[in-house]
Amino acid sequence: MSTWDNNPVLKVEHLTMRFGGLTAINDLSFNIGRGDITALIGPNGAGKTTVFNCITGFYKPTEGRLVMNRSNGEKHLLERMADFKITADAKVARTFQNIRLFGGMTILENLMVAQHNPLMVASNWTVGGLLGLGGYKKSNVDAIETAKYWLERIDLIDRADAPAADLSYGDQRRLEIARAMCTGPELLCLDEPAAGLNPKESLELNNLLQYIRKEHDTSVVLIEHDMSVVMEISDHVVVLDYGVKISDGTPEFVKNDPHVIAAYLGVEDDEVDQVEEEVGIV
Amino acid sequence: MQARQKDSLLVASVKDSLGAAVITFALACVMVGLRVDVASGRGAELFLEHRWLAVAVAVLIVFAGRLAMNIFFWKREDPPSLNLSGLMPKGGLGANSSNIIKYGLLGLAVVLPFVLMFWLGARGSRQYIDLAILVLTYVMLGWGLNIVVGLAGLLDLGYVAFYAVGAYSYALLAHYFGFSFWLCLPLAGILAAFWGIILGFPVLRLRGDYLAIVTLAFGEIIRVVLLNWYQFTGGPDGLSGIPRPSFFGLEFSRGEGGFASFFGLDYSSIHRIIFLYYLIFAMALFTNFVTMRLRRMPIGRAWEALREDEIACRALGINTTNTKLTAFALGAMFAGFAGSFFATRQGFISPESFTFLESAIILAIVVLGGLGSQIGVVIAAIVMIGGFEFFREFEEYRMLVFGMIMVVIMVWKPRGLISSRTPSVALSKNAKGISADLVQEGHG
Numbered sequence: 001m002s003t004w005d006n007n008p009v010l011k012v013e014h015l016t017m018r019f020g021g022l023t024a025i026n027d028l029s030f031n032i033g034r035g036d037i038t039a040l041i042g043p044n045g046a047g048k049t050t051v052f053n054c055i056t057g058f059y060k061p062t063e064g065r066l067v068m069n070r071s072n073g074e075k076h077l078l079e080r081m082a083d084f085k086i087t088a089d090a091k092v093a094r095t096f097q098n099i100r101l102f103g104g105m106t107i108l109e110n111l112m113v114a115q116h117n118p119l120m121v122a123s124n125w126t127v128g129g130l131l132g133l134g135g136y137k138k139s140n141v142d143a144i145e146t147a148k149y150w151l152e153r154i155d156l157i158d159r160a161d162a163p164a165a166d167l168s169y170g171d172q173r174r175l176e177i178a179r180a181m182c183t184g185p186e187l188l189c190l191d192e193p194a195a196g197l198n199p200k201e202s203l204e205l206n207n208l209l210q211y212i213r214k215e216h217d218t219s220v221v222l223i224e225h226d227m228s229v230v231m232e233i234s235d236h237v238v239v240l241d242y243g244v245k246i247s248d249g250t251p252e253f254v255k256n257d258p259h260v261i262a263a264y265l266g267v268e269d270d271e272v273d274q275v276e277e278e279v280g281i282v
Numbered sequence: 283m284q285a286r287q288k289d290s291l292l293v294a295s296v297k298d299s300l301g302a303a304v305i306t307f308a309l310a311c312v313m314v315g316l317r318v319d320v321a322s323g324r325g326a327e328l329f330l331e332h333r334w335l336a337v338a339v340a341v342l343i344v345f346a347g348r349l350a351m352n353i354f355f356w357k358r359e360d361p362p363s364l365n366l367s368g369l370m371p372k373g374g375l376g377a378n379s380s381n382i383i384k385y386g387l388l389g390l391a392v393v394l395p396f397v398l399m400f401w402l403g404a405r406g407s408r409q410y411i412d413l414a415i416l417v418l419t420y421v422m423l424g425w426g427l428n429i430v431v432g433l434a435g436l437l438d439l440g441y442v443a444f445y446a447v448g449a450y451s452y453a454l455l456a457h458y459f460g461f462s463f464w465l466c467l468p469l470a471g472i473l474a475a476f477w478g479i480i481l482g483f484p485v486l487r488l489r490g491d492y493l494a495i496v497t498l499a500f501g502e503i504i505r506v507v508l509l510n511w512y513q514f515t516g517g518p519d520g521l522s523g524i525p526r527p528s529f530f531g532l533e534f535s536r537g538e539g540g541f542a543s544f545f546g547l548d549y550s551s552i553h554r555i556i557f558l559y560y561l562i563f564a565m566a567l568f569t570n571f572v573t574m575r576l577r578r579m580p581i582g583r584a585w586e587a588l589r590e591d592e593i594a595c596r597a598l599g600i601n602t603t604n605t606k607l608t609a610f611a612l613g614a615m616f617a618g619f620a621g622s623f624f625a626t627r628q629g630f631i632s633p634e635s636f637t638f639l640e641s642a643i644i645l646a647i648v649v650l651g652g653l654g655s656q657i658g659v660v661i662a663a664i665v666m667i668g669g670f671e672f673f674r675e676f677e678e679y680r681m682l683v684f685g686m687i688m689v690v691i692m693v694w695k696p697r698g699l700i701s702s703r704t705p706s707v708a709l710s711k712n713a714k715g716i717s718a719d720l721v722q723e724g725h726g
Binding site: 056 | 600
């Protein structure tokens, strides 16, 4: 029994996703531990993003269950929920492989949009806010404070009023993470957060993720190809290949798992025979 | 291999223009040069008329025009259009000059009827105040549509349907139940909002072109129902005798108990016109006030976020269904208000007033003004509606000029007259507007 099986924040049980005749994910089960940084790795086309889309409700799984255990004891079955409810009620936030910021809105506005639901309640679904009743004004100030807090974390406070589309690629990546954090998630799903980042930006990203894990009650699951990022920050690695889990464990364990080496990591030419023998391909 | 010598400006331009002239000649030979006509006097015999002069003129116009454009714009490395656009107010317009325009127009609108009265007298000013009322009606409609198209990015080609719902709501409620204007005004808005939601539901999944077509069809359905339900709506005969609004219970009528006698004025029909002017002015300002306030609220930001990226909205926990429906409903509500005003102003309505052309004009006002820009809508409405009426003397050429102006504006300012977006919230006091190049138009 590993730590992530004791107190999982998300249990993926027998998840299967078929697109017509194509089985993108086949009977996949794993746990995401509370407070862990979990990495989902695998070759291109292994079904990693499909898993994300199932967790965040953008796809409805063909079979299987996704059980979200919130820290307040609530249980949510994600496969039954509408995508926006998953973020609003089950507190699962995500970012996208191709960044999806609101480019024509300012950086601050991007973070304000993320706090839509609490602000809607505070404004009595617009009616109270329109009439100037209730605590909308105060909630609005609080929301700006939250946004400022995250802007300081990602070092963009000086550019708060600039349009998001003007930011550099690395800044956009971090802004997208900050925006997801503004929804107050308990599980943060990051789809290739380090893709296209230079080493310095990659390091900043690592620090940001470590900070989120440490200071907020948020577990992180990320898809990543950059093994240095995966090995450095993750507590738990799940490896997919052709929609099937081929390995699941600590980074150390996974790195030395011959199945993973054969399917994904690769070895020097002279070691190929040895690995093939271990896995059973001869 | 040696690089090909680049032609000089003149040679290149002449070559290009000659090419265009040849194409024009080929086309004009058939389309302009030959004309089949029925000879009168010689029975119904057909004969062919040659108009080579017209062909020559067409070819010359194309050649000369193309040459001029080539030399002065297209083939130049420093086209004067670049310098010209530098002279024009750039995206931001500057908070100052934008404010000057805003408050200038507002001040002008407040004093307009009295200035006209003073200047032209009651009789002479009437047509201009009427025109101003018309412009303000379109400003209000433009502001209402701006919520749907400019903020939420949902292309609505059937907006006039809600205008019709508002107008007919008032006319029918007054006709069958004898309700007064002031009671019907909110009812018309509520009914139009209701129809906005009814339209909204089936089109939620549609985007872009598909959404546009369905809203277009919806607009036509409303019109055709009004046209054919003869027993209820009067069909093409329309509804007449729609009651006029009262001023806190005072009718604008001659004699005792009327507005004029109550205030000790001489009766004049201009009183009602001025009252209608201020009524639509107040309604338009109300529309603007609500829209501006909504923009700074979560729902308004959600609309704009929806225009930017719907998928990201859903990933942030925003209920896009409700967000779209509120945009439709609120846009429709303001059209409903405007519609009941239209009914009470005209005193007579028929389905003819609610054709697709109206939708197109309102949409053109919003697009020319700059999507999402409130002041842009005002300027566009003044130019389009005011200009349209002022150039009545030109008769058939007026549509031509009208079309040309639209083309010129769209070439010069592809994103509308005021093409910058003001942030709804800012940390620093002097936050700049966002250039329209970065703002999405929405995908429906």
